[in-house]
Amino acid sequence: METAQSQEQAAPGAFTAFARFVLCGGGVGAASSFAVVALASWIPWFLANALIAVGSTLIATELHARFTFGAGACATWHQHAQSAGSAAAAYAVTCAAMVVLQQLVAAPGAVLEQVVYLFASALAGVARFAVLRLVVFARNRSQATAAVRAARLAHGTVARTAAPAGPAELCRAA
Template sequence: METAHSQMKAAPPAFTAFARFVLFGGGVGIASSFAVAALASWMPWVLANALITVVATLLATELHARFTFGGGHATLRQHAQSAGSAAVAYAVTCVAMLVLQQMAAAPGAVLEQVVYLSASALAGVARFMVLRLVVFARNRSQVTPTVRTARSVHATVARTAAPAGPAVLCHAA
């Protein structure tokens, strides 16, 4: 019988996880841009964008849970936390563009793209860190205490059940 610890996949190294984060997140982002354009021909663009953003965030979170961070399916809590981090990343890019508009009366398209892509890159790196260290790290850390607790209980039972005496040696496995 497999233990809970052996069923848990090891988290990939940070560089591998980041490459997967970019691949899956970027892939979903590119697919989303085409989906929004297609859906916008049937409904208002704002509604199409909102719908595709929700679907894309759910899909990207599931892909990150399974492949980027080496876990299984994303939980409802992980989906909510991932959506929250995506909302913060969106706010960061909006603030960056608003600051640019305040600082430059008529910024050119190149400057706008530099600011937007820089803000997106910084927000993306921050989002990766949040997902890796907070959102998907909890699954791995919750398994270990359970296994340790089982070992502690086993060791306690072994100590109490063993006959007392100087020749008895008992240690936790």
């Protein structure tokens, strides 16, 4: 009981968690951009991008579990899946923004494309932070919104009492 209370007290505030989210996500994103270029010199770009996207999402999720949201432990497979879903949604938002731009402006310049992309990325990032903080790495599941709980029930997701096998076991072995 005291351990749970001390973990609750160690949870960072929203501002601190957001700053850590930007730092971790930005760091992984910057490293990923270099990794894609390097890997694309050996394999097709689309494959390099897909591999780096998967790898960077796994790394970022671990950083968010341990550092950003103060869980102090490895992310579970369930948390990795939820994080990947939020990353996929963020990717869809940026793609949709670029498609809308192409529909609205016949020949947008590179600066306009970059502004639209960065704005969409920022909005998607803020939404992703909220999902990770309030759902994926929430300390108290009862604080999650009723809509999230209803969606979980509708999809047949049941809370588990034991951590699922996965990255947590890898962390314990290390």
